[in-house]
Amino acid sequence: MTAWARRAAPTLSAWALCVVLFAIGAIHSSGFAAWDNIRDLLVFASFVGFAAVGETLVVLGGGLDLSVPWVIAFGGIQLSHWASIGGGAGIVAVVAVGAAIGFVNGVGVAWLRVPPIVMTLAVGGLVQAYLLAIGLLQSTGNQLPAAAVDIATSRVAGVPIVALIWLGVALLVGGLLARAALGRKIYAVGASETVAELSGVDVRRVRLQTYMLSGAFASFAGVVISGYVGQTYLDIGNPYLFTSIAAVIVGGASILGGRGTYWGTVAGAMTLTVLGAMLPLFGLSPAGLDIVYGIVILVGVWASTAGGALVLGRIRHHRRRSPQLPGAEVQHAP
Amino acid sequence: MSAATTAATPSPLVRRRSRRIPWSALSTAAIMVALGAADVIIQPNLLNLFQIGLLLQTALPLVFVAAAQTLVVLVRGIDLSVGGVLVVANGLTVVTVGGAGGDHQLLLILVLVVGLAAGALNGVLVGVLGLQPFIATLGTWTIFNGIALTVLPTDGGTPPPWLINFTLGAVGGVPNTLIILVGVVVVWRILCATKLGIRIRAVGADEDRASLNGTSVLAVKLIVYSLAGLCAALAGILLAGATSTGTPTAGDAYILTSVAAVVIGGTSLVGRGGGVGLTVMAAMALTFISDIVNAENFSVWVSVAASSGLLLVVVVLRGVVEQVVERRHA
Numbered sequence: 201m202t203a204w205a206r207r208a209a210p211t212l213s214a215w216a217l218c219v220v221l222f223a224i225g226a227i228h229s230s231g232f233a234a235w236d237n238i239r240d241l242l243v244f245a246s247f248v249g250f251a252a253v254g255e256t257l258v259v260l261g262g263g264l265d266l267s268v269p270w271v272i273a274f275g276g277i278q279l280s281h282w283a284s285i286g287g288g289a290g291i292v293a294v295v296a297v298g299a300a301i302g303f304v305n306g307v308g309v310a311w312l313r314v315p316p317i318v319m320t321l322a323v324g325g326l327v328q329a330y331l332l333a334i335g336l337l338q339s340t341g342n343q344l345p346a347a348a349v350d351i352a353t354s355r356v357a358g359v360p361i362v363a364l365i366w367l368g369v370a371l372l373v374g375g376l377l378a379r380a381a382l383g384r385k386i387y388a389v390g391a392s393e394t395v396a397e398l399s400g401v402d403v404r405r406v407r408l409q410t411y412m413l414s415g416a417f418a419s420f421a422g423v424v425i426s427g428y429v430g431q432t433y434l435d436i437g438n439p440y441l442f443t444s445i446a447a448v449i450v451g452g453a454s455i456l457g458g459r460g461t462y463w464g465t466v467a468g469a470m471t472l473t474v475l476g477a478m479l480p481l482f483g484l485s486p487a488g489l490d491i492v493y494g495i496v497i498l499v500g501v502w503a504s505t506a507g508g509a510l511v512l513g514r515i516r517h518h519r520r521r522s523p524q525l526p527g528a529e530v531q532h533a534p
Numbered sequence: 535m536s537a538a539t540t541a542a543t544p545s546p547l548v549r550r551r552s553r554r555i556p557w558s559a560l561s562t563a564a565i566m567v568a569l570g571a572a573d574v575i576i577q578p579n580l581l582n583l584f585q586i587g588l589l590l591q592t593a594l595p596l597v598f599v600a601a602a603q604t605l606v607v608l609v610r611g612i613d614l615s616v617g618g619v620l621v622v623a624n625g626l627t628v629v630t631v632g633g634a635g636g637d638h639q640l641l642l643i644l645v646l647v648v649g650l651a652a653g654a655l656n657g658v659l660v661g662v663l664g665l666q667p668f669i670a671t672l673g674t675w676t677i678f679n680g681i682a683l684t685v686l687p688t689d690g691g692t693p694p695p696w697l698i699n700f701t702l703g704a705v706g707g708v709p710n711t712l713i714i715l716v717g718v719v720v721v722w723r724i725l726c727a728t729k730l731g732i733r734i735r736a737v738g739a740d741e742d743r744a745s746l747n748g749t750s751v752l753a754v755k756l757i758v759y760s761l762a763g764l765c766a767a768l769a770g771i772l773l774a775g776a777t778s779t780g781t782p783t784a785g786d787a788y789i790l791t792s793v794a795a796v797v798i799g800g801t802s803l804v805g806r807g808g809g810v811g812l813t814v815m816a817a818m819a820l821t822f823i824s825d826i827v828n829a830e831n832f833s834v835w836v837s838v839a840a841s842s843g844l845l846l847v848v849v850v851l852r853g854v855v856e857q858v859v860e861r862r863h864a
Binding site: 264266308312313314315317318319321322323324325326328329330331332333438443445446449455456485486487488489490492493494495497498501502508 | 674682794839843854
């Protein structure tokens with residue numbers, strides 16, 4: 201019980217926070233729990249969710265990716281420039297180039313031993329420079345291929361396709377982290393590079409793979425976000441630097457690596473989105489929203505580290521003799 | 535001078551340092567001089583104290599934000615909230631100080647106190663609550679941005695005229711901005727010589743050992759983060775003076791640039807030394823890049839590419855050199 205609870209507590213508390221916030225919104229205004237609103241919330245949360253896939257993997261491995269906002273902008277802008285090769289092929293191509301950008305990050309961090317903040321900052325700057333340059337050279341492409349718009353806006357039986365894709369991605373990434381060898385290696389590298397190395401994990405390769413996945417998913421996020429907005433612009437990714445990292449942290453992952461889950465990040469993305477939709481109902485200006493956002497992050501991270509351990513310690517103390525949850529150990533066996 | 539107390543521990547360090555050539559400082563100086571020379575070749579009229587003063591007017595906000603970042607990085611932290619403190623101070627300068635009209639110079643002290651308090655909040659979150667600096671300051675960055683938007687919702691307002699005159703002014707032909715720049719470096723050198731300076735380095739090198747040697751790690755962190763808040767507030771005031779207006783969204787661009795300046799300067803992110811002097815040189819190098827780009831009418835992407843490229847090249851080269859040196863010593 202205790203080992204399972206310790207591991208699952210941050211994820212569960214993130215979900216609890218999300219549910220509580222949603223309930224407050226629903227009680228305050230009847231339209232908040234309407235399907236139309238929930239559908240919009242899911243779509244917006246999925247944007248954060250896609251942007252935060254890579255951030256989750258990189259942070260779990262003990263790194264950080266600051267190039268995410270620029271790769272998001274790249275995904276949308278490059279796709280509009282490559283509209284001639286067809287929507288589907290264009291999306292595959294920009295996601296592949298996104299992975300290549302991640303490859304550069306990974307090589308810098310893993311082989312050249314550049315601190316992740318610096319490497320991803322510099323690469324993000326170069327991507328930004330590239331986008332500024334093609335924006336000047338070819339002022340034509342602003343029009344996104346229909347495929348990107350379709351992915352972002354169509355629905356299947358009333359459910360947005362992006363939400364379904366997000367569910368698929370969450371199952372995949374969640375499974376990867378919990379079951380696949382790569383997932384376990386990411387945790388090992390994040391917990392202790394030296395121990396991982398001594399246990400036969402190719403630390404550099406694992407690092408490289410997390411940054412490549414980060415680039416690919418950030419680029420895909422750019423495709424979906426610009427498809428939803430209907431156009432591309434340079435600053436489209438800017439809000440996602442903050443929200444992608446915040447979602448990971450509110451989701452209970454440790455910024456030092458080795459601890460956290462993608463399902464926690466999903467909860468973090470939903471929490472931030474619900475919060476952003478809810479606060480205007482209470483008459484808060486965008487400035488007030490910023491302030492509350494900041495406080496939520498600070499409280500969330502405090503609760504998932506020091507404060508959480510404090511509360512959990514008490515619970516454990518009270519329930520020392522409580523029976524084990526059926527299947528709990530099996531479910532989370534490494 | 536308390537030579538007896540300081541001589542006990544740091545003497546081996548001092549001896550070793552005097553033997554080694556300070557490659558990091560030399561390489562940063564070389565980058566700055568090269569870019570500065572290129573700038574002068576392109577615009578020969580830059581060799582004129584008034585023009586230097588104008589160039590420094592645009593450089594000083596970055597210099598102060600980068601100095602703030604350096605202080606925090608020296609104790610192995612990072613401060614994303616410097617941009618937030620900058621815009622809060624910027625807004626207060628045009629709204630409170632500018633709005634008061636007349637010669638209310640003392641009101642600037644209020645702005646500086648707000649900066650100190652904002653920095654102290656970071657210090658409490660990091661030092662007392664034990665939050666990771668990156669996350670703690672990510673949270674306060676957003677909070678300060680929100681406060682800045684409350685103080686000054688949109689671009690506008692005017693700083694007090696005496697502030698604008700001050701940033702344009704000169705004493706005996708020497709521009710005030712140049713005096714401030716030299717002042718930053720001098721204050722840093724003095725700080726280095728004090729006990730506090732030594733303790734900052736000690737905490738950055740190894741918190742546990744610093745603590746065992748009687749340094750209060752908590753106190754050092756509180757002071758360092760507060761000083762960083764003070765420097766960021768000064769940047770906000772000087773930005774208002776330089777642009778003659780208030781911009782509540784100006785801060786974000788400075789955050790990552792300040793980290794870039796720290797790294798290009800050669801201050802280690804993992805507590806292996808560095809200093810504000812190095813960062814000031816790097817901030818000047820970055821300023822020269824954007825000045826050259828402006829003078830040549832290149833488009834913006836050239837400036838962005840050159841700064842990021844410089845960051846990448848410098849950091850990769852330093853990493854390679856470090857690995858080679860390590861291998862030779864091993």
